[in-house]
Amino acid sequence: MSRNTQFETVPEDLPKDLSEDLPRDLPRNSFEKQPGRLVVFEGVEGSGKTTQIKAVHTWLMETHWLNNRQESPLFSQCVATREPGGTGLGQQLRQLLLHPASDEPLQDRTELLLYAADRAQHVAGMLKPLLAQGALILCDRYTDSTIAYQGYGRQLDRPLIDQLNQIATGGLQSDLTLWLDLDVELGLARAQRRGSRDRIEQATIEFHHRVQQGFTDLAKTFPARIVRIDASQPSEQVTQQIQTVLIDRLGKWAKE
Numbered sequence: 001m002s003r004n005t006q007f008e009t010v011p012e013d014l015p016k017d018l019s020e021d022l023p024r025d026l027p028r029n030s031f032e033k034q035p036g037r038l039v040v041f042e043g044v045e046g047s048g049k050t051t052q053i054k055a056v057h058t059w060l061m062e063t064h065w066l067n068n069r070q071e072s073p074l075f076s077q078c079v080a081t082r083e084p085g086g087t088g089l090g091q092q093l094r095q096l097l098l099h100p101a102s103d104e105p106l107q108d109r110t111e112l113l114l115y116a117a118d119r120a121q122h123v124a125g126m127l128k129p130l131l132a133q134g135a136l137i138l139c140d141r142y143t144d145s146t147i148a149y150q151g152y153g154r155q156l157d158r159p160l161i162d163q164l165n166q167i168a169t170g171g172l173q174s175d176l177t178l179w180l181d182l183d184v185e186l187g188l189a190r191a192q193r194r195g196s197r198d199r200i201e202q203a204t205i206e207f208h209h210r211v212q213q214g215f216t217d218l219a220k221t222f223p224a225r226i227v228r229i230d231a232s233q234p235s236e237q238v239t240q241q242i243q244t245v246l247i248d249r250l251g252k253w254a255k256e
């Protein structure tokens, strides 16, 4: 998908089923008064984050939360972005992290710091300004990925990771995290069907299982923020699960 772009067009093939259930009795907030919201998609490789962000964005643009044809949409715009690589500098860091030019091994702490640098640039340069303008942001990975990959996967010190996440985000947390839960082997098989594997996809299967354990533990620890989505279902059904969660959250946010 194209990243960091506001999707201006409304495609023809919208999933319309659930949008009819959207509540119509919203308070007339203008987005000058309403803060933006950060919705994060997390999960193992190939769990369908990119596919779902695209589908959910398309659906949201047709709803009254965002549709500019409505009198007062709740959000000023909907922006899809990702980590690593949500900014210009971030794209260079992403290249270093996933497709390094040199054979020199990337040390675990170097990897951690590069993800933190990408996040610091993303949060201060893009996420916070957009949220201040009342945007709804759909972000492919955020702080939980660092806990799952560098904490559980690389087994780096958790207090160090929490501290770096805090420094990089300035305390900005997601309003909602959708955890696309999928069996590790299935996800890797899906991702590998696309062709060449990046540096992290080439890690051992034990590494990927530890990452999955990380997401499982995080979802148990933060049940209000992290919602589990069954990502083993066909794509359209995964989208419907996400729509159901979002309709509930958007309704609550509209009343706050």
Ligand code: Z5A
Residues within 6 Å of the ligand: 043, 044, 045, 046, 047, 048, 049, 050, 051, 052, 082, 083, 084, 098, 115, 141, 142, 143, 145, 146, 147, 149, 150, 190, 191, 193, 194, 198, 199, 200, 201, 231, 232, 233, 234, 235, 236, 238
């Ligand atoms: N990382 C980290 O270590 N620490 C951090 O702090 C952060 C990240 C922020 C980013 O890579 C890497 O950085 C990532 C974690 C690490 N590790 N790796 N590798 P990325 O952004 O390139 O990759 P990814 O985030 O893992 O995403 P992905 O592999 O591109 O997968 P995805 O976006 O979740 O899935 P997809 O592209 O939507 O779908 C994959 C394929 O499956 C595709 O062919 C789809 O058509 C298909 N698909 C999707 N949904 C379905 C369903 N429901 N059924 C069947 N097939 C499906």
